Amino acid sequence: MIIEHLKISPDEWKNYHGAMVNARNNWLVHFDHNLRPALPKLTWAQNSCYLYREWLLALLKAYQAQGLVVQITETSGPKMVESFKKQIAEICV
Numbered sequence: 001m002i003i004e005h006l007k008i009s010p011d012e013w014k015n016y017h018g019a020m021v022n023a024r025n026n027w028l029v030h031f032d033h034n035l036r037p038a039l040p041k042l043t044w045a046q047n048s049c050y051l052y053r054e055w056l057l058a059l060l061k062a063y064q065a066q067g068l069v070v071q072i073t074e075t076s077g078p079k080m081v082e083s084f085k086k087q088i089a090e091i092c093v
Contacts, residue, residue, distance in 0.1 A: 005051045006044055016040055039092065046084045050077060 003013050019040040027039075054077065063070045075083075 001055070002048050002051060006047060008044070016044055020045065042088050042092070046081065046088065049084055050081055053077070053080060 003010055006013070008016075023039050057072060057074075060070045060072050064072070
């Protein structure tokens with residue numbers, strides 16, 4: 001689903017995902033001060049988050065349609081993308 005949404009090949013996703021996990025494991029989470037890997041471009045991560053949000057909203061609406069009480073915040077996609085961009089910019093400065 002992500003590969004189709006991003007219009008990339010499985011190998012491109014595998015390489016990107018590996019680079020992102022490596023940056024996360026070695027710099028962002030465990031923070032090896034001697035290692036500072038180049039962060040992969042975050043555009044694919046941002047767009048993956050947007051895709052996940054759309055999928056999750058559809059799932060929650062289906063639960064609501066079945067009578068379950070589920071609260072949903074209906075923030076538009078473009079507003080969410082702008083919010084993600086702002087959050088990413090604050091972190092990566």
